[in-house]
Structure formats: C-alpha cells, structure tokens
Amino acid sequence: MQALLPTRSTLPLFDVAASRRIEARALAHSPDLMERAGLAVAKLALALRRGEGPIWIACGPGNNGGDGRVAARRLSEIGLPVHVGHTAPPQPSLVIDALLGLGLNRPPDAALQTTIAAMQTCGATILAVDLPSGLLADTGQAAGGAAVRADHTLALLTLKPGLFTGEGRGYGGQLWFDDLGITPDEVASADLLGPSPLPQRNPTSHKGSHGQVLIVGGAPGMQGAARLAARAALACGAGRVYVDLLGLPATEPADPGQPELMRGRLADLPQAVGVVGCGAGPTIADALPALLREAPKLVIDADALNAIAADDELQTLVRARTAGSTLLTPHPLEAARLLGCDTSAVQADRLAAASELARRLACTVVLKGSGSIIASPGERPAICASGGPALATAGSGDVLAGWLGGLWAQQPGASGHAIACAGVDAHGRAGEAGGVLRAGDLIERLAARR
Ligand SMILES: NC(=O)C1=CN([C@@H]2O[C@H](COP(=O)(O)OP(=O)(O)OC[C@H]3O[C@@H](n4cnc5c(N)ncnc54)[C@H](OP(=O)(O)O)[C@@H]3O)[C@@H](O)[C@H]2O)[C@@H](O)CC1
Numbered sequence: 001m002q003a004l005l006p007t008r009s010t011l012p013l014f015d016v017a018a019s020r021r022i023e024a025r026a027l028a029h030s031p032d033l034m035e036r037a038g039l040a041v042a043k044l045a046l047a048l049r050r051g052e053g054p055i056w057i058a059c060g061p062g063n064n065g066g067d068g069r070v071a072a073r074r075l076s077e078i079g080l081p082v083h084v085g086h087t088a089p090p091q092p093s094l095v096i097d098a099l100l101g102l103g104l105n106r107p108p109d110a111a112l113q114t115t116i117a118a119m120q121t122c123g124a125t126i127l128a129v130d131l132p133s134g135l136l137a138d139t140g141q142a143a144g145g146a147a148v149r150a151d152h153t154l155a156l157l158t159l160k161p162g163l164f165t166g167e168g169r170g171y172g173g174q175l176w177f178d179d180l181g182i183t184p185d186e187v188a189s190a191d192l193l194g195p196s197p198l199p200q201r202n203p204t205s206h207k208g209s210h211g212q213v214l215i216v217g218g219a220p221g222m223q224g225a226a227r228l229a230a231r232a233a234l235a236c237g238a239g240r241v242y243v244d245l246l247g248l249p250a251t252e253p254a255d256p257g258q259p260e261l262m263r264g265r266l267a268d269l270p271q272a273v274g275v276v277g278c279g280a281g282p283t284i285a286d287a288l289p290a291l292l293r294e295a296p297k298l299v300i301d302a303d304a305l306n307a308i309a310a311d312d313e314l315q316t317l318v319r320a321r322t323a324g325s326t327l328l329t330p331h332p333l334e335a336a337r338l339l340g341c342d343t344s345a346v347q348a349d350r351l352a353a354a355s356e357l358a359r360r361l362a363c364t365v366v367l368k369g370s371g372s373i374i375a376s377p378g379e380r381p382a383i384c385a386s387g388g389p390a391l392a393t394a395g396s397g398d399v400l401a402g403w404l405g406g407l408w409a410q411q412p413g414a415s416g417h418a419i420a421c422a423g424v425d426a427h428g429r430a431g432e433a434g435g436v437l438r439a440g441d442l443i444e445r446l447a448a449r450r
C-alpha cells in the first residue's frame with residue numbers, strides 16, 4: 001500500500017470495464033482477493049483511527065460491502081471496537097465507507113443518502129473503500145449529485161480515472177493504492193501522469209540551440225496575458241521569445257518589465273513555435289489563417305479557441321495541419337464552445353469530451369481544470385493529478401500556454417501529446433501551494449524546478 005500523490009512515475013488507470021476484466025481473471029487464480037482487500041483496509045484504518053471510540057463500517061450490498069465486512073472481522077480480531085451498520089455509533093474513531101464501489105449503477109437512493117449524510121456529520125475521519133460511495137469510477141462525477149466526501153480513499157486492485165479528474169479529487173481526499181498483489185493484464189484505459197525530465201542544456205549550446213517562440217495576443221487592455229505567456233516561455237528556457245502584441249505599434253516594447261523579450265511577427269519568424277490567443281480578443285480571427293497555414297507548431301489558447309469555435313473555415317485549417325503539430329488548451333467553457341455543447345456536458349465526462357475534440361480537430365487537446373486531460377488522436381489519454389486550487393486565478397492558463405511553447409521550442413522533434421503531458425504536469429506540480437498563486441509567482445516556481 002502506498003500514498004499515491006504526488007506520483008513518481010506514470011501509472012496506468014483502468015475504467016470499470018477493464019477493472020472488471022482484470023478482477024475476473026485475477027479471481028481465477030487468486031480467489032482470496034476480498035480477504036486481501038479487507039486486510040488492506042483494516043491496516044490503513046489502524047493508521048488513521050483517532051481516539052478510542054468504535055470504528056464505524058457502513059457496508060453496502062455488493063463486494064464493496066464485502067471488503068468492509070472483512071475489514072470489520074480483521075479489526076475485531078485484534079480487539080478493536082467495531083460497529084457495522086448504517087447508523088453512526090457514539091463518537092466513532094473512524095468511518096469506513098464500504099457502501100458502493102465499482103458497481104455503482106444509479107444515484108444513491110434516499111436510504112443511502114441518509115447514511116452518507118450521517119457519515120459526513122459524525123465528525124470522524126472517513127476512509128472510503130476503493131471509491132467514495134456515489135462517485136462514478138469512469139468520470140469522476142457524483143451519480144445524481146450525492147457522494148461521500150472522504151478524507152482518504154484506498155483504491156484496490158486498479159486505479160480508476162474518476163479519482164483524478166472532474167469532481168473526483170474533491171471527493172477522494174488523500175489517495176492510497178493497494179494492487180492486491182495482482183499485475184494488471186490489460187491495456188490501460190488512460191495514463192496518470194508522472195514527472196517528465198526537462199530538456200537538457202548541452203554545455204556548448206547557444207541561444208540558437210534552444211528554439212524560438214512567438215506569442216501572438218495581447219490586444220489593447222489585455223497585454224498582461226500575452227506577456228505572462230512570453231515570460232513563461234522565457235523561463236522555460238526557449239532561446240528567443242518574441243511577442244506580437246495585437247494593435248500596439250511595433251515600436252512599443254514587448255514588455256517593459258522583462259527586457260529579454262522582443263517584438264516579432266510571423267512573417268519574420270517562420271521557425272518559431274506559435275503561442276496564440278492569450279488576451280487576444282476577437283481580432284485574433286484575422287491573424288489565425290496565416291498562423292494555421294504557416295506556423296510549424298502551434299499552441300492555441302483562449303480567444304483563438306473561441307474564434308476557431310465560431311468559424312468552420314478555421315476549423316478546417318486546424319484539421320489540415322501536420323499531425324502532431326497543434327495543441328489546443330481549452331478550459332471547460334472553451335471546450336464546450338468548440339464541441340457545440342454546454343460546460344456541464346463537458347464536465348460530465350471529461351475524458352470523453354477531450355478525446356472527441358481531439359478526434360474532431362485532429363490535434364492534441366489539453367482540457368484544463370482539476371485533473372487536466374491530455375488527448376490526441378492515436379494516443380492513450382492522460383490525466384494530470386498535479387495542481388490544485390492555488391492555480392484557480394487569472395493568468396495561470398496563460399503561463400501554461402507559454403510554458404508549453406517554451407518546451408516545444410527546445411524539443412522540436414516531440415509530438416504535441418508529449419509536450420502537453422510534460423508541460424501540464426510541470427505546471428501542476430509548480431502550482432501546488434497553499435492559498436492562491438499569482439501567475440508571476442507561478443512562473444518563478446516553474447523556473448525554480450528547471
Ligand atoms: N470481487 C472481489 O473479490 C473484489 C472486489 N473488490 C471490491 O468490490 C467492489 C465492486 O463490487 P461489486 O461489483 O459487487 O459492486 P459494489 O460497488 O459493491 O455495488 C454493487 C451493489 O450495489 C448495488 N447498487 C449499485 N448502485 C446502487 C445505488 N445507487 N443504490 C443502491 N444500491 C446500488 C447493486 O445493486 P443492484 O444493481 O444489483 O440492485 C449491487 O448490489 C470494488 O469497488 C471493490 O471494493 C475489490 O476489492 C477487489 C476484490
């Protein structure tokens with residue numbers, strides 16, 4: 001058993017169907033799986049229990065409840081007070097939520113909701129078995145809006161995508177994992193991202209060795225967004241970073257606070273990685289056809305995404321680009337505009353939404369938000385479990401776009417998918433902080449990890 005986050009390497013995630021197949025094959029040669037699962041739950045419960053009161057174990061009708069009952073037996077065997085039932089005992093020292101796991105197939109009914117509410121209000125730490133009851137394993141949504149908000153979740157046998165995206169991280173608490181001694185014999189449904197190495201700098205390299213980035217955005221009044229992206233690309237290590245500030249005369253400095261940045265235009269920088277759309281306003285639509293036709297690599301964000309969503313011809317140009325050369329970074333609302341649906345439909349199944357957008361536009365998609373998804377045609381989707389609410393502030397997405405451009409400039413042979421996985425994970429890890437991170441501070445934290 002191990003605490004899972006932050007991840008030290010990329011880990012396989014298995015959806016319900018794949019987990020079921022793994023479970024069925026494992027049971028054929030290891031029929032004691034539930035014993036192992038219950039023992040793992042009991043061990044973690046011992047570590048989490050606070051006080052002398054009974055451990056309350058709420059068991060459901062299926063095997064999730066079976067795990068809970070094994071844990072109850074194990075804990076009783078060592079002399080601990082255990083209360084198995086759907087109502088709270090006085091002053092429980094821990095709650096074990098073993099109501100529903102992988103088999104959740106409808107919103108919890110009224111009786112289950114009453115038990116869930118009692119768990120939530122009894123004041124004890126909650127340990128969920130495999131999944132918080134009510135949380136959908138594939139999507140990270142609460143079925144019908146009701147799910148246990150656990151303090152800890154012990155995932156068993158497989159890691160399920162829903163623990164890491166959508167609302168999953170809000171419901172799961174601290175995550176633990178026990179594979180029950182089984183090596184999965186299935187292709188993963190998705191990857192849980194681990195850290196990627198940053199580009200190495202050869203001792204004999206010069207600025208020309210580290211590529212160029214051209215930021216296009218920053219309409220009057222919104223230059224900050226383009227400048228944040230440019231500063232992030234510079235901090236990432238790009239050799240030269242240029243800014244095309246829309247509507248500002250070319251004689252104006254790129255960024256008075258960052259003299260390393262230069263003004264530049266697509267026509268003069270045919271090799272530069274384009275980062276397009278940060279603070280760009282609607283006029284970015286005029287610049288997009290040339291960028292989409294000519295820029296060898298593009299990171300497309302914010303207003304550029306909205307312009308593409310509103311224009312079929314721009315969408316055709318996106319699809320026509322060389323495979324692996326285009327990376328879109330929508331937040332859920334921008335993704336919804338691109339897909340022609342509403343935000344709740346995107347959030348209901350983030351993996352499916354990102355994959356569908358990647359398929360439709362034939363490019364890499366980073367669907368941002370808690371548990372960012374990276375999806376590309378022909379690639380297994382990835383989920384980023386790093387990052388947190390300190391990133392929920394204006395400008396952190398601009399920093400991500402610039403960082404991705406900076407990475408790509410230094411690794412021109414890498415696909416959009418590889419760059420997105422590396423950059424999104426680094427951005428998330430740098431964004432793990434208490435309180436709120438100003439975007440400028442986020443850049444410093446990213447740079448410090450180089
Ligand atoms: N097999 C093994 O050895 C291992 C199993 N493992 C463990 O098993 C868990 C999966 O067990 P599972 O497949 O039995 O599903 P589970 O989550 O207990 O629920 C199914 C039951 O709940 C019911 N139900 C569903 N939704 C409901 C609702 N909203 N409200 C009310 N009832 C609802 C559903 O009822 P029905 O649809 O039949 O009416 C059915 O009776 C997995 O998460 C892990 O903990 C692992 O430890 C590995 C070893």
Ligand SMILES: Nc1ncnc2c1ncn2[C@@H]1O[C@H](COP(=O)(O)OP(=O)(O)O)[C@@H](O)[C@H]1O
Binds near residue numbers: 394395
């Ligand atoms: N709660 C959260 N957990 C993890 N990452 C988050 C969270 N909130 C925001 N982020 C990340 O912060 C960034 C915000 O981007 P975006 O919404 O485009 O902001 P902006 O346009 O203001 O820069 C994204 O990378 C997103 O994934």
